[in-house]
Amino acid sequence: MLRSIVHRVHQLSLQISLWSSFPWPSSSIQTLHHIKHIKIFLFAGIMAEQFVPDGPHGHLYDKDWVKLMNWQHSTMYLFYGISGIADILSSAPLPTPAGLDRLALSIALFVEGFLFYFHLHNRPPLDQHIHSLLLVAVFGGAASTLLEVFMKNNTLLELLRSSLAILQGTWFYQIGFVLYPLNGNLWELDNHGNIMFITMCYCWHYAVALLIVGINFSLVWWCGGRQGSEIEIGLRKTNHHDSSSQKALLQESEEE
Numbered sequence: 001m002l003r004s005i006v007h008r009v010h011q012l013s014l015q016i017s018l019w020s021s022f023p024w025p026s027s028s029i030q031t032l033h034h035i036k037h038i039k040i041f042l043f044a045g046i047m048a049e050q051f052v053p054d055g056p057h058g059h060l061y062d063k064d065w066v067k068l069m070n071w072q073h074s075t076m077y078l079f080y081g082i083s084g085i086a087d088i089l090s091s092a093p094l095p096t097p098a099g100l101d102r103l104a105l106s107i108a109l110f111v112e113g114f115l116f117y118f119h120l121h122n123r124p125p126l127d128q129h130i131h132s133l134l135l136v137a138v139f140g141g142a143a144s145t146l147l148e149v150f151m152k153n154n155t156l157l158e159l160l161r162s163s164l165a166i167l168q169g170t171w172f173y174q175i176g177f178v179l180y181p182l183n184g185n186l187w188e189l190d191n192h193g194n195i196m197f198i199t200m201c202y203c204w205h206y207a208v209a210l211l212i213v214g215i216n217f218s219l220v221w222w223c224g225g226r227q228g229s230e231i232e233i234g235l236r237k238t239n240h241h242d243s244s245s246q247k248a249l250l251q252e253s254e255e256e
Contacts, residue, residue: 042081046074072115079108099149106149109142124189126198130175133202137168159213166209174198174205 049070056067086104089096120128141164148157
């Protein structure tokens with residue numbers, strides 16, 4: 001039970017760290033405060049990995065390696081924390097290189113995937129498979145974010161990154177419910193049918209992620225387009241009023 005709770009805390013902490021690493025508007029002071037608060041969660045995630053009852057408690061080697069999985073999770077939090085620092089530097093009035101925030105996030109995602117890849121040694125087939133599917137979202141997010149460094153303000157890349165981030169978040173929960181089911185009925189980790197179902201379920205997760213991104217994009221486009229048209233109509237009315245006033249003044253001057 002304790003292991004299940006720790007695993008779900010790890011899922012939530014990784015999602016918070018990923019969300020906090022997204023680039024935010026530079027003019028939003030409130031957002032910077034939110035980022036600072038989220039860094040506390042990252043620190044709490046590292047501390048949770050280290051000081052749970054069966055954690056390494058800061059010991060890396062004691063006649064043998066101590067809880068390397070916990071150390072790997074802590075390393076993931078560390079790189080997302082670095083990404084958050086890059087966000088703050090990019091938002092501050094400092095001469096930081098363009099695209100630093102995206103590059104740092106891409107590196108954090110790559111490190112996460114790199115470490116997860118070596119999580120899979122000597123695990124049952126379903127456990128290996130469900131984590132390998134996670135790597136598709138992680139490395140895909142790393143690649144798309146890296147492309148954003150060189151292709152700035154590319155809407156399709158930003159939407160792709162968003163969809164893969166949602167996929168990664170929902171799939172973390174799916175991993176938790178498969179490996180640590182709440183009802184206590186354990187999955188057969190060697191059953192090939194379960195592997196086939198999980199693969200199909202992964203596609204469903206991405207379909208939902210695309211649906212969420214599509215709905216959000218449509219709402220933003222509709223609301224933004226409506227406001228833009230209202231502003232344009234207002235400008236037209238103002239210009240028409242100005243031109244009418246100018247004509248009236250010209251007529252008065254001619255009459256005089």
